[in-house]
Amino acid sequence: MTLRSVSYSELEGLLRTREPVDSNTLAHAARIVDDVRTNGDDALRRYAQEHDGLADGAPLLLGRDALDAALERTSQGERGLLERTANRIGRFAEAQRHALESTAIAIEGGRAGHLVAPVERAGCYAPGGGYPLPSSVLMTAITARVAGVSRVIVASPKPKDIMLAAAAIAGADAFLCAGGAHAIAALAYGTSTVPNVDVIAGPGNRWVTAGKKLVAGRVGIDLIAGPSELVVLADDSADPELIAADLLAQAEHAEDALPILVTPSAELAHQVSSALEAQLATLPTAHVARLALANGYAVVCATMEECFAACDKLAPEHLEVMTREPELACRKVSHYGALFIGPHSAEVLGDYGAGPNHTLPTGGGARHTGGLSVLTFLRVRTWMRLDPGPAASALASDAAALARIEGLEAHARAADRRR
Numbered sequence: 001m002t003l004r005s006v007s008y009s010e011l012e013g014l015l016r017t018r019e020p021v022d023s024n025t026l027a028h029a030a031r032i033v034d035d036v037r038t039n040g041d042d043a044l045r046r047y048a049q050e051h052d053g054l055a056d057g058a059p060l061l062l063g064r065d066a067l068d069a070a071l072e073r074t075s076q077g078e079r080g081l082l083e084r085t086a087n088r089i090g091r092f093a094e095a096q097r098h099a100l101e102s103t104a105i106a107i108e109g110g111r112a113g114h115l116v117a118p119v120e121r122a123g124c125y126a127p128g129g130g131y132p133l134p135s136s137v138l139m140t141a142i143t144a145r146v147a148g149v150s151r152v153i154v155a156s157p158k159p160k161d162i163m164l165a166a167a168a169i170a171g172a173d174a175f176l177c178a179g180g181a182h183a184i185a186a187l188a189y190g191t192s193t194v195p196n197v198d199v200i201a202g203p204g205n206r207w208v209t210a211g212k213k214l215v216a217g218r219v220g221i222d223l224i225a226g227p228s229e230l231v232v233l234a235d236d237s238a239d240p241e242l243i244a245a246d247l248l249a250q251a252e253h254a255e256d257a258l259p260i261l262v263t264p265s266a267e268l269a270h271q272v273s274s275a276l277e278a279q280l281a282t283l284p285t286a287h288v289a290r291l292a293l294a295n296g297y298a299v300v301c302a303t304m305e306e307c308f309a310a311c312d313k314l315a316p317e318h319l320e321v322m323t324r325e326p327e328l329a330c331r332k333v334s335h336y337g338a339l340f341i342g343p344h345s346a347e348v349l350g351d352y353g354a355g356p357n358h359t360l361p362t363g364g365g366a367r368h369t370g371g372l373s374v375l376t377f378l379r380v381r382t383w384m385r386l387d388p389g390p391a392a393s394a395l396a397s398d399a400a401a402l403a404r405i406e407g408l409e410a411h412a413r414a415a416d417r418r419r
Contacts, residue, residue, distance in 0.1 A: 109392025
């Protein structure tokens with residue numbers, strides 16, 4: 001069978017070794033990050049020439065004029081496609097932004113609240129080494145702009161005109177022609193050419209992931225993401241040809257992508273495997289997809305309840321639901337980066353700009369974090385104003401008492417002076 005079959009009881013063992021980035025990559029990336037932090041443009045250019053094909057003497061950073069020029073060179077058909085996709089992504093991000101408001105409440109002796117404010121500068125990474133991914137440029141840069149970020153820099157290796165045009169449409173200010181850990185380091189620490197940013201967001205390979213892991217804390221990051229994942233939850237009412245098509249769409253991402261079927265039907269698992277073989281025969285990216293399918297599997301469960309539990313154990317990046325009662329499944333499953341309900345709601349439509357963002361947690365990260373959104377580029381800052389009076393005095397008395405319980409006398413005395 002193309003898709004090996006595993007039981008629910010075997011799932012725990014498969015998940016135990018799942019890590020977003022291996023230790024060897026992390027150690028090598030640490031040396032790259034340190035080199036760029038110490039040697040700036042010299043190191044960045046050296047890595048960009050070695051790994052990204054940057055020509056000798058070519059600029060590392062392209063300004064807005066270069067992005068606009070690439071947009072002018074783009075065909076009307078492709079430009080229109082990018083603009084329609086950008087509009088969908090922007091509408092969804094605007095709705096998210098409007099749901100997040102500053103607020104204030106009365107407290108003892110005064111008022112307190114929070115302000116929702118964007119970061120000043122964002123670095124938006126988009127993969128481009130294997131395939132140019134303008135969709136990722138739009139997903140990251142538009143979301144940053146809608147959040148209110150003042151300066152947006154897109155980074156991607158081997159930038160083609162379609163990537164630069166997408167950056168122009170998304171409202172980016174500049175484009176860093178580099179990828180991998182060296183691009184992440186440049187964005188985090190800055191160089192003579194590249195200004196440092198406050199937040200780095202966007203999907204990438206293991207070198208990008210390692211770089212983000214290493215600079216987290218110096219800058220904010222969206223998430224630590226590993227290989228891309230799709231889980232299709234399906235019962236015997238589902239179309240095996242459709243499931244196979246969606247699993248292959250995930251599998252062609254990369255050799256380490258993870259396509260998974262969760263089903264109570266061993267017969268459906270067999271039918272999906274047969275459909276995969278048939279569709280692979282004419283797929284131009286079959287050489288990549290076959291390797292990814294070897295990572296994947298079909299979890300054949302005893303009951304639908306066991307299927308729901310398996311999905312929650314996996315906590316996948318993408319979860320497609322193709323069952324007789326999809327709404328029931330949606331209520332039963334709690335952990336996923338993005339949910340696609342029913343056979344018409346293909347994950348690829350989410351990837352390509354239906355509205356919600358396609359930068360999502362992987363490797364079980366959906367149990368504790370969500371995907372990239374305007375929240376990635378926003379800070380919630382609190383404030384407090386107290387006026388003298390009995391209520392503020394009572395608050396100061398409690399603060400002093402708590403400080404003395406904790407052995408912090410200077411804290412207590414500072415509070416006492418407000419009584």
